[in-house]
Amino acid sequence: MATKTREGTASAEVDTATRERILLEASRLFRHHGYAATTLREVADAAGIKAGSIYYHFESKEQILGEVLDKGILAVAKAVRERVEALPQGATARKKVAAAIEGHLWGLLHHGDFTSANIRIYGQIPPAAKNRHRKVRRDYADYWDALLDEALQRGELRRDIGATIARLFVIGALNWTVEWYNPQKGSFDDFVEQITTIVFDGTFVKE
């Protein structure tokens, strides 16, 4: 991992560690109290520094927000791409989407503060921050659109529901699991299997 020094010295590991701690604590506080309600004093306290010191690492509260938001999406997108790309060439669309669901849930639940903060506060942030973050979101949505398009082309996705509605409904449903998933009630693998079953085949016995 490249260190980010300002004067060319080689002592910047502590540098990035504090910076990461600020981002982690900020995401946790944004998640639970909202963006506006979170003060930089609270973030600083949680990170073990004083409020003024934050400005050595970040230019503003909004810059912290931007990095927290991006991290949430990028962590999920990375996990999804890795799993989909690990599949053999001729995999069915069903297998690809299953891999994407597992990756999405894994990324979501293993970076809970970043992902939950993103989901919870995206609708409430200043327009400027929203604009800066929009492309990261759009790219990830495009990835899912391509996956589902492929499933539609292959005749695996149902044709009696719109592909856009399917994507929005499924992604929304998956995202919301971070609000209620309880790792103490069964294994992650079982959880993924049940969610995948619901998404593919629904909740009711066939008529």
Add this chain to the structure above:
Amino acid sequence: MATKTREGTASAEVDTATRERILLEASRLFRHHGYAATTLREVADAAGIKAGSIYYHFESKEQILGEVLDKGILAVAKAVRERVEALPQGATARKKVAAAIEGHLWGLLHHGDFTSANIRIYGQIPPAAKNRHRKVRRDYADYWDALLDEALQRGELRRDIGATIARLFVIGALNWTVEWYNPQKGSFDDFVEQITTIVFDGTFVKE
């Protein structure tokens, strides 16, 4: 509707009208900016009064929050109960759940500011407000649990997924539609039908 007079006069219609306007504007602002970020000055401006006047109708910002939260759930719960109770006695669980889904979506999307505010900010509000609101939420969740239990007893709900996971996943998915539903892209009835199909039978063609 009983008017709420303080001195026994019969002129209180204006009274409740201003009160309702405050709640409506507050819900809209809570939805889009969050609870903490919304100032009572903004709420007052939007309602066409001055900030100090709010305290004639409410004791505090938190009291406004409490009423906004309750309204969101109660509007949805009412719509659901009405539709389920309108069904004939021996209706299948599938028909009952379909009626509940339609009621949930209708209530959700026709009181968008109250329901979206509830969904977005519930995780971010002061603990005291959360405690006061909890019972309203719990009662509605219990209603769904009973519906799905019945479906399970009748053998209509799948047995290979947990009923709790099914409820949490489905309710979460339905709730999130308020964040992306666009009434300009097709009728509400078509929308309900597609969502219901996904919930019952999933998104993929049967293997």
Add this chain to the structure above:
DNA sequence: GTCTATAAGTGGATAGAC
């Protein structure tokens, strides 16, 4: 790199006039 001190502005809530 982190600290203290402070500037400049905004928040919820209250008092009392009308």
Add this chain to the structure above:
DNA sequence: GTCTATCCACTTATAGAC
């Protein structure tokens, strides 16, 4: 019922010491 005026606590961000 609504207004104006105000209290006092708290906010982001900056300046400069160490």
